[in-house]
Amino acid sequence: MPDMMSDTILSDFERRELVAQMTAEQDLREHLQSGSRTVYSGFDPTADSLHIGSLVPLLSLRRFQLAGHKPLVLVGGATGLIGDPSFKSEERQLNSADLVATWVERIKVQTSRFVDFDCGGSAAEVVNNLDWTAGVGVLDFLRDVGKHFAVNSMIQKESVKQRIEREGEGISFTEFSYMVLQSYDFAQLYKKYGCTMQIGGSDQWGNITGGIDLTRRMHQAQVFGLTLPLVTKSDGTKFGKTESGTVWLDADKTSPYAFYQFWMNASDADVYRFLRYFTFLSVDEIIEIESADASSQGRRSAQGILAKQVTALVHGESGVEAASRISEALFAGDLAGLSQAELEQLALDGLPCTQIQAGSKPLVELLVDTGLALTPRGEVTVGQARKFIQSNAVSVNGQKISDDQALLDPSSAYFGRYHLIRRGKKLFHLLQWP
RNA sequence: GGAGGGGUUCCCGAGUGGUCAAAGGGAUCAGACUGUAAAUCUGACGCGUAAGCUUCGGUGGUUCAAAUCCACCUCCCUCCA
Numbered sequence: 001m002p003d004m005m006s007d008t009i010l011s012d013f014e015r016r017e018l019v020a021q022m023t024a025e026q027d028l029r030e031h032l033q034s035g036s037r038t039v040y041s042g043f044d045p046t047a048d049s050l051h052i053g054s055l056v057p058l059l060s061l062r063r064f065q066l067a068g069h070k071p072l073v074l075v076g077g078a079t080g081l082i083g084d085p086s087f088k089s090e091e092r093q094l095n096s097a098d099l100v101a102t103w104v105e106r107i108k109v110q111t112s113r114f115v116d117f118d119c120g121g122s123a124a125e126v127v128n129n130l131d132w133t134a135g136v137g138v139l140d141f142l143r144d145v146g147k148h149f150a151v152n153s154m155i156q157k158e159s160v161k162q163r164i165e166r167e168g169e170g171i172s173f174t175e176f177s178y179m180v181l182q183s184y185d186f187a188q189l190y191k192k193y194g195c196t197m198q199i200g201g202s203d204q205w206g207n208i209t210g211g212i213d214l215t216r217r218m219h220q221a222q223v224f225g226l227t228l229p230l231v232t233k234s235d236g237t238k239f240g241k242t243e244s245g246t247v248w249l250d251a252d253k254t255s256p257y258a259f260y261q262f263w264m265n266a267s268d269a270d271v272y273r274f275l276r277y278f279t280f281l282s283v284d285e286i287i288e289i290e291s292a293d294a295s296s297q298g299r300r301s302a303q304g305i306l307a308k309q310v311t312a313l314v315h316g317e318s319g320v321e322a323a324s325r326i327s328e329a330l331f332a333g334d335l336a337g338l339s340q341a342e343l344e345q346l347a348l349d350g351l352p353c354t355q356i357q358a359g360s361k362p363l364v365e366l367l368v369d370t371g372l373a374l375t376p377r378g379e380v381t382v383g384q385a386r387k388f389i390q391s392n393a394v395s396v397n398g399q400k401i402s403d404d405q406a407l408l409d410p411s412s413a414y415f416g417r418y419h420l421i422r423r424g425k426k427l428f429h430l431l432q433w434p
Numbered sequence: 435g436g437a438g439g440g441g442u443u444c445c446c447g448a449g450u451g452g453u454c455a456a457a458g459g460g461a462u463c464a465g466a467c468u469g470u471a472a473a474u475c476u477g478a479c480g481c482g483u484a485a486g487c488u489u490c491g492g493u494g495g496u497u498c499a500a501a502u503c504c505a506c507c508u509c510c511c512u513c514c515a
Contacts (some may be wrong), residue, residue, distance in 0.1 A: 235472085243463085261470080268471045299469035331470055376462040376479055377444065384463090387478065391464050404483085424463080426470055 009067035013226075015283040016276040018060065020202035022226040023212060031196065031224060032069070036122055038195040039064045042129070042185065043111060044076035044084060045103035046095075049250035050110055052240045052262075053201075056228050056277055058114045059313070060199055061124070063280075065115055070122045072195055073111045077104045077130030079182055085175035086159035086203045092175075104128060110249055114313070125193075132188045133181065145184050148217045149210075154179060157206040179210045186211025187218050195223070202227040231277060234269035243374070243427075249314055255350030256315040260323030261426065263307035271302040279309040322349035330420075330428050335398040340415045346430055353430040360409030363389065363401060366431065372423040388423055395422045 010029055013019050022028055031037065041057040043050060050058075061071035080100045083092045095103075108126050115124035155164055157179070163171040186208070189195035198208050208225035215223045231239045240247050247262050248254040254262075266274055275286045293300040311320045326349050329338055338346075347353040354370050364385040367373040372394075373385035388394050389404040396408065397420055410416050410433040419431040 237461090264470060266471080268469095271471080297469095300471070303469095303471075327470085374463080376464095378462095379481095381481070383482065384478095386483075388464070391477070392466095393464050424465095 009064060009069075012063070012067075012283070013060075017273065018056070018228055018277065020227040020229045021205055023209065023224050024222070027222065028197075028224045028226070032067075036068050036070060037064075037197055038070045038072060038189075038193050039197040039199060040072035040074050040127075040186075040189055040193075040195050041199045042074040042076050042079065042182065043107055045080040045100050045107050046083075048103050048106050049248045049253050050107060051249060052247045053231070054249070055310075055314075056231060057200055058111060059278065059280075060228055062114050062116075064199075065119075065122055065124060066280075068122055069197075070193075071115050071124045072189060072193060073108075073115060073124060073126045074185060074189070075104050075107050075111065075126060075128050077101065077128040078133040079129055079178060079185070080104065081130075082178050082181060083175050084178050084182075084207070085163060085171055086178075086206060087162075089162070091170070091172055094174075104130075106250075127189070127193075129181070129185045129188075132192075133184070141184075145180060145187075145214070145218075148214055149180055149183075154210075157210075159203060159206040179207050182207040183210040183214040186223065187215045190215045190219055190221055190223055196221070197224045197226065199226045199228060202230050231274075234267060251315055251319070251350075255352075256311055256319035256323045257326045257350040259314065260307045260311045260320070260327060263310050264303050264327065265426070266303050266306060268300055268302075271300065271306055275302060275306050275309075279306065279313075281305075281309065325349055326351050330422075335420055336414075338414070340417075343414060343418045343420075343430070347432070351428060351430050353432060355432050356434070358410075358434050360407045363394070363396070363406040363408055364404060366408060366421065367394065367423065370421065370429045370431070372421060372427060372429055393424050396420070398422075 009032055010019075039061065041061050043054055043057075058073075061073065065071045077100065080103065081094070081097060083094065085091075108128075112126060116122075117124050154160070154176070160171060160176065160179075186195070186198055198204075198211060200208055205225070205227050208227065212223050212225055215221055233239050242258075242262055242265075244258070246254075247259060251259075263274070263278075272286060272290045275281060275289070276283065279286075281289075289302055289305060293302055308320050308324065311323055315323070326346055329335070329342065329346065330351075352370070356366070364373075364382055367385035367388065368380055368382055371380055373380050373382070373388060375381055375384045386404045389401060389406070392400060392402055394401050397412070397414060408419055408431070413419050413431075413433055417433050419433075421429045421431060423429070
């Protein structure tokens with residue numbers, strides 16, 4: 001039964017290297033072992049979708065649920081209006097209340113696929129902190145909640161220190177009060193749901209401990225916190241970005257194919273750690289994969305497993321199928337062997353695709369139209385298109401093109417309709433003639 | 435308030451009248467090698483096919499010619515009060 005498993009949840013987190021910090025370790029261990037607990041993690045609406053940075057806490061909630069605890073997904077309808085200053089180097093622009101409200105709805109839907117809402121006592125719930133903050137009067141808030149916070153200790157928090165100390169930056173009262181709001185969430189969730197644990201990224205440590213203190217003061221209760229590590233890459237670059245930007249969880253913003261490819265491209269030095277962070281494979285299975293890879297020649301199997309697992313979690317089995325179908329065709333298969341139906345399927349599966357007017361068109365222009373002629377500084381220019389062609393980076397339907405004067409017309413297309421342009425090693429674009 | 439130093443292309447950082455679209459490094463992108471990995475090597479790296487055009491905090495000036503000289507403005511740093 002789930003409760004039997006809960007004594008291993010913390011050690012599983014440890015083996016996965018998923019623990020950055022935790023409060024009162026002994027007490028927490030005992031607390032989790034002695035019953036089904038309610039655990040929450042918050043997600044602020046700062047865009048119309050979450051990105052893969054939110055995946056670690058989201059999956060961690062699921063891990064707790066699998067261990068028999070009840071997850072609460074908190075969507076920050078209130079905190080999203082304020083803006084978390086933690087480790088942010090500058091004050092951020094406020095978003096309108098209407099906009100944040102629409103984002104809240106989308107993020108509610110998005111987070112919902114990661115936890116189970118129908119499993120009895122440990123069924124998940126989605127909550128919105130706007131529900132318990134919107135109606136609170138300023139004076140009541142200042143008297144009942146604010147009184148428990150010492151500004152002296154708030155300004156000591158590492159998360160806001162640089163903003164306070166660094167010249168020319170500063171922090172508004174609005175952002176400074178963020179911590180109070182998030183702390184109030186924890187206290188409220190304790191009261192309403194008996195929630196006794198909060199998890200979050202390691203940047204949330206200050207906010208989480210704030211909530212623990214407030215809950216003790218307001219409700220004389222001991223609650224706990226655990227932070228998850230910041231996901232890093234071995235080469236020091238920022239995790240979660242690709243040439244074309246942020247990797248979103250929303251299929252309309254990052255296609256399942258692009259999402260799948262992101263994980264396929266994980267470096268060997270990172271991939272086993274990512275398997276621990278982002279999949280539900282047991283640590284033993286992961287170790288097995290690692291040792292099998294180590295003793296075999298050629299490509300590691302880990303990237304493929306990672307891509308399939310994570311894509312399945314975020315986009316479902318159909319997403320995995322579509323993404324791996326495209327990937328197979330483009331990277332392993334024989335382009336000329338694709339049937340017309342398969343080519344059409346590629347477009348449906350999320351391979352970037354552009355409709356072309358009848359007639360013929362210079363390849364250079366097509367590279368610009370499709371956005372493939374992207375310069376290192378993020379612009380699309382004709383000159384860059386030429387450079388790519390001249391440096392042997394462009395192929396059409398599997399043929400390298402080195403003539404920057406080349407024209408394309410339907411006569412050379414597959415089935416008179418399709419050109420598959422490849423720029424560089426990994427970027428593909430499908431052209432469709434009428 | 436006084437004294438001095440400084441703002442250069444994505445970042446760091448050279449450059450003090452023409453040979454400067456601007457050294458070098460980093461980042462980024464491409465090519466080669468590989469395994470859609472890493473490392474390494476090669477190339478590109480303001481825009482333009484080119485002629486040429488637009489850049490060196492801002493504005494105005496000196497000059498055949500300025501990132502480089504002058505004036506004013508602005509922002510930053512250090513030291514002294």
